[in-house]
Amino acid sequence: MHKNKRRIRLGRRLLSALDLPEEAAGTPKLTVLGREHVLIENHTGVYQYRAEEICLYTKAGMLYVTGEDLTLREITPERLYISGWVAGLRYEGEAGAKNNKKD
Amino acid sequence: MNKALREGLEIWGVSRTGRNSISAYVSVESFYALHKLNRGLHCRIHILKKHGLPIALSRLRYRKILAFGWIAVLAALLIASRFIWFLRIEGCDQVREEEIVATLAEMGVRPGIPRGDITTRGLGRAVMATDSRIAWAGAELYGVILQVSIREAGDTPKVLEQGKPGSLYAAKDGVIRRITPLSGKALFNAGDAVLKGQMLITGDLGNDIAVEARGDVIARVLYRFSYTAAYEQVLPARSGNSFSYVEASLLGYSLPAPEIPFEDYEVERGAAHTLPALLPIEIVRVTCRELTQQRQILSEAELTPLAKAGAQKLMEQGVEHSARILSVQAEQQTDETGLTVILNVIAEENIAKSGALHAKDE
Numbered sequence: 001m002h003k004n005k006r007r008i009r010l011g012r013r014l015l016s017a018l019d020l021p022e023e024a025a026g027t028p029k030l031t032v033l034g035r036e037h038v039l040i041e042n043h044t045g046v047y048q049y050r051a052e053e054i055c056l057y058t059k060a061g062m063l064y065v066t067g068e069d070l071t072l073r074e075i076t077p078e079r080l081y082i083s084g085w086v087a088g089l090r091y092e093g094e095a096g097a098k099n100n101k102k103d
Numbered sequence: 104m105n106k107a108l109r110e111g112l113e114i115w116g117v118s119r120t121g122r123n124s125i126s127a128y129v130s131v132e133s134f135y136a137l138h139k140l141n142r143g144l145h146c147r148i149h150i151l152k153k154h155g156l157p158i159a160l161s162r163l164r165y166r167k168i169l170a171f172g173w174i175a176v177l178a179a180l181l182i183a184s185r186f187i188w189f190l191r192i193e194g195c196d197q198v199r200e201e202e203i204v205a206t207l208a209e210m211g212v213r214p215g216i217p218r219g220d221i222t223t224r225g226l227g228r229a230v231m232a233t234d235s236r237i238a239w240a241g242a243e244l245y246g247v248i249l250q251v252s253i254r255e256a257g258d259t260p261k262v263l264e265q266g267k268p269g270s271l272y273a274a275k276d277g278v279i280r281r282i283t284p285l286s287g288k289a290l291f292n293a294g295d296a297v298l299k300g301q302m303l304i305t306g307d308l309g310n311d312i313a314v315e316a317r318g319d320v321i322a323r324v325l326y327r328f329s330y331t332a333a334y335e336q337v338l339p340a341r342s343g344n345s346f347s348y349v350e351a352s353l354l355g356y357s358l359p360a361p362e363i364p365f366e367d368y369e370v371e372r373g374a375a376h377t378l379p380a381l382l383p384i385e386i387v388r389v390t391c392r393e394l395t396q397q398r399q400i401l402s403e404a405e406l407t408p409l410a411k412a413g414a415q416k417l418m419e420q421g422v423e424h425s426a427r428i429l430s431v432q433a434e435q436q437t438d439e440t441g442l443t444v445i446l447n448v449i450a451e452e453n454i455a456k457s458g459a460l461h462a463k464d465e
Contacts, residue, residue, distance in 0.1 A: 045105040051119040072117035072127075077108045 028058040030089065038065055038082040038089070046072075046080075054082060061093040106140050107133070131157050187221070188214050188247040197255050198236050206233050207251065218244060226251070268313035270462075271304040271455040273297045277322030280451060287316030297322065302462050303455055313460055320455040323429070326448040328421055330413030332406045333441035337396050339367060344393040352385045365393040403442055407435070410444040418446050426452035 015022060023029040023042055031039040040056060040063065047062065048055040049072065054065045067086040074081035107114055112133035120126045129137060134150075141148060163170040190207065192200045207213065210229055212221060223242040230240035230251060238256040242249060270287065278296050282289045287304040291297060306316035346368075348361050373388035401409075411433070422428065427450060434445040 045108070049104070049117070049119065049125065070119075072115075074115050075104070075108060075117060077111075 026059045028060050028063065030063075032086065032089070035067075035086045036083055038086055040065075040080045040082070041078060043078070043080050046075075051084075056080065058091075061091040064088075064090045064092060066090075106144075107137060110136060110140060112136055112140075126151060131155075184247060185219070186215060186217055186247065187212075187244070187249045189249070190214060191245075191248055191250040193250060193252040194254055198234060198253065202234070203230065203251060203253065206230060212249070218247075221249065266315040268306045268315055268460045269457050270302050270306045270316045270460055271318060271320065272458040272462075273299055273301045273303055273320070273322075274454045274456040275299055275322075275324050277324040277454050279303075279320060279322045281321040282318070283320075284316070284318035286314045287318065289318070291320075297454075302458075306460050316457075318455060319453050321451055322454045324426070324450050324452060324454065326418070326422055326450060327445065328414050328417040328448065329443055329445040330410050330417055331441050331443040332401075332410035332413060334400055334406065335398055336401055336406075336409070337398050338401075339394040340397040340399060341369070342393045342395045342397075345390055346393075347388060347390045350387045350389050352387070353382060360389070363391050365391060367394040368392055369394060403437060406442040407444070410435075410442050414444040414446045418448055422448060422450055423452050426450040 012022065026042050026044075028043060029041040031041075033039075040058075042058065043063070044057040044059065046054070047057055049070075051070055052066065052068060054070055054072070056063045056065070065082055065086060066088045067084050070082055070084035070086075072080060073083045104114065104117070113130045114127050114133065116126075116128040118126055134148075137148060190204060190213075192203045195203065207226075207230070210226070212226065221242070221244065223244060226242040227240045230242070230253065231237050236255055237253050239254040240251065241253075242251050244250075265286075276297065276299050279291050279293055281293055282291060282303065284304045287306045288308060289304050290302055297303065303320045304316040304318050306314045308314060344365065346364055350357055350360065352358075368391040371390040371392065373390070376386045378384045378386065414433070418431070429449045429451055432447040434447070436443045436445065
């Protein structure tokens with residue numbers, strides 16, 4: 001766990017030195033437009049999808065998007081565009097959560 | 104879903120449709136790839152709806168003749184659109200459309216020729232050169248329609264021939280409203296009162312230059328017409344003789360009437376009676392009363408329409424046909440001879456008439 005945190009801090013310093021945005025290191029970037037659209041970049045996979053809750057793997061931990069009639073309008077390995085009625089966003093778990101599932 | 108994403112499959116519009124089911128859009132290639140990925144996942148994939156060009160084309164795979172037909176129609180349309188099929192001529196008035204079509208045909212422009220063979224600018228110029236009545240011509244292509252627009256030249260102005268030098272004189276008394284000299288010099292202005300015979304436009308321009316005076320002199324002219332109707336008039340009146348007959352008619356057709364023994368007569372028709380029979384035969388009694396010319400003494404009321412009609416007739420004969428009547432006022436007088444109706448008419452007309460160059464010559 002400590003190793004993970006150290007790696008993150010090191011990555012941040014490196015990005016800062018190179019004058020690059022933080023998301024270049026895979027940090028999740030969330031863009032919320034009103035309460036109906038959420039764009040999540042740098043996710044690492046979908047853990048669970050229900051109309052009321054979507055759980056995603058990110059490097060910052062498990063990201064939960066809660067709401068109603070949630071739809072994955074666009075889904076690619078890097079981006080995920082959710083539409084519906086968004087009630088909340090929350091992180092759970094430790095940073096560095098990874099989709100290691102073999103499916 | 105994660106496995107599909109890792110394989111780079113295109114998936115979008117994912118939504119939950121039930122507790123254990125989702126619906127999503129996939130491309131045709133991704134759909135086939137999805138089947139391979141599904142092995143061992145215990146998921147079932149159903150196609151809900153297929154749409155898009157690849158699907159539409161795949162349906163034609165087994166209908167080769169139909170596909171060939173469509174291709175043939177498209178090809179025919181494409182080829183046909185390279186030719187001119189219709190000619191549209193615009194702006195014809197004096198020049199007839201058939202003449203323009205014939206001119207175009209002589210130039211080799213007719214329905215069925217390729218569009219590429221036509222230079223619109225050159226065609227317009229060529230059409231313009233063929234007829235002096237055409238002031239301008241232009242051609243334009245609208246798909247398979249060749250539109251040729253022409254503008255006709257207006258009437259050439261008439262050149263007046265100079266005749267013998269002369270002046271214009273007033274044909275009547277009047278008040279000038281408008282004086283327009285076309286050649287010569289006006290001697291009066293609008294608002295001036297002139298008497299019959301006065302020179303209005305002179306042809307003598309001075310310095311020994313004389314022209315034939317031309318122009319219009321519109322003036323207000325007062326006319327006065329009177330007609331007297333005598334109390335004693337010879338008018339047709341009943342002589343006392345009469346002739347009667349019965350007229351029978353069936354469905355609008357009647358028997359021919361007998362010969363009437365009078366030269367002039369009035370007809371009186373009685374009430375129609377229908378015979379009580381099956382056929383609707385109508386019976387009418389007709390009486391003809393003889394009229395002869397008789398001297399009569401008429402009252403003022405009886406004379407008035409006669410006198411008015413007489414005065415009206417005089418007015419129609421006396422006022423110029425080209426004149427515009429502005430007002431008519433009627434007066435009525437009675438004396439021992441009869442009833443007189445006087446009409447005072449104000450009319451506007453051209454009072455200029457040609458005459459000698461100088462008034463003393465007139």
